[in-house]
Amino acid sequence: MKKKLNIAIDGPAGAGKSTVAKMIASRLGLLYVDTGSMYRALTLKAINLNIGFSEKELVRLCEDLDIELVYENGECRVLLDGQDVTEEIRTPKVSQNVSFVASIPQVRENMVMRQQLMAKNGGVVMDGRDIGTRVMKNADFKFFLTASIEERARRRLIYLKEKGYDVSLSDVIAEISERDDIDKKRSVDPLVPAEDAIIIDTTDLTAEQVVDKMLSYIKI
Ligand code: CDP
Numbered sequence: 001m002k003k004k005l006n007i008a009i010d011g012p013a014g015a016g017k018s019t020v021a022k023m024i025a026s027r028l029g030l031l032y033v034d035t036g037s038m039y040r041a042l043t044l045k046a047i048n049l050n051i052g053f054s055e056k057e058l059v060r061l062c063e064d065l066d067i068e069l070v071y072e073n074g075e076c077r078v079l080l081d082g083q084d085v086t087e088e089i090r091t092p093k094v095s096q097n098v099s100f101v102a103s104i105p106q107v108r109e110n111m112v113m114r115q116q117l118m119a120k121n122g123g124v125v126m127d128g129r130d131i132g133t134r135v136m137k138n139a140d141f142k143f144f145l146t147a148s149i150e151e152r153a154r155r156r157l158i159y160l161k162e163k164g165y166d167v168s169l170s171d172v173i174a175e176i177s178e179r180d181d182i183d184k185k186r187s188v189d190p191l192v193p194a195e196d197a198i199i200i201d202t203t204d205l206t207a208e209q210v211v212d213k214m215l216s217y218i219k220i
Pocket of ligand 1: 035
């Protein structure tokens with residue numbers, strides 16, 4: 001039997017990765033794997049346990065972290081210790097700390113191993129920061145989505161307002177710029193396009209237009 005496709009989607013915060021990854025997965029009958037949710041779940045657990053953000057504690061916590069990605073009506077839900085935390089991992093408190101947590105080499109090693117297991121049999125659309133460069137170096141297709149910082153912040157602001165958070169555009173610009181900066185400068189697997197990634201600037205495109213563009217490259 002022919003192995004199912006693996007598709008890697010990387011890029012900075014708010015470039016539209018998760019929206020288009022879900023759409024592509026549903027069109028092609030693949031599973032959407034949100035790798036950021038795993039780093040977010042670890043961050044949430046550290047916050048809930050009130051253990052601070054010491055590297056040593058985070059590495060220990062990561063080793064026996066019980067995270068599961070489950071699928072309900074095509075949606076990827078995140079379970080932490082058996083509890084659905086899909087909404088909670090997107091709170092500003094988690095967003096403000098996740099990039100530090102994700103910069104710890106041993107945390108990354110652990111998460112990458114889990115993600116590689118998920119991709120082993122093919123059939124996934126995975127989004128993150130290091131999918132094309134590390135987790136799925138042999139992906140059949142690699143995309144790197146970008147957009148201007150203003151547009152990325154505007155998209156994130158709409159999402160946060162819908163969820164009832166009282167934040168301003170400048171707060172969001174500050175948060176995602178800081179996160180991008182940490183993600184680009186970290187020592188292990190920084191945010192950078194894979195050499196063989198197709199780069200798409202989504203600033204002036206709708207999600208549908210981005211998906212159409214991506215599908216035009218995907219020849220099955
Ligand atoms: O949805 P958004 O783009 O805001 O972020 P996310 O995909 O949920 O990822 C949250 C954070 O996790 C990123 O800013 C990175 O610091 C980290 N991350 C990572 O280092 N590697 C990945 N493969 C995915 C996320």
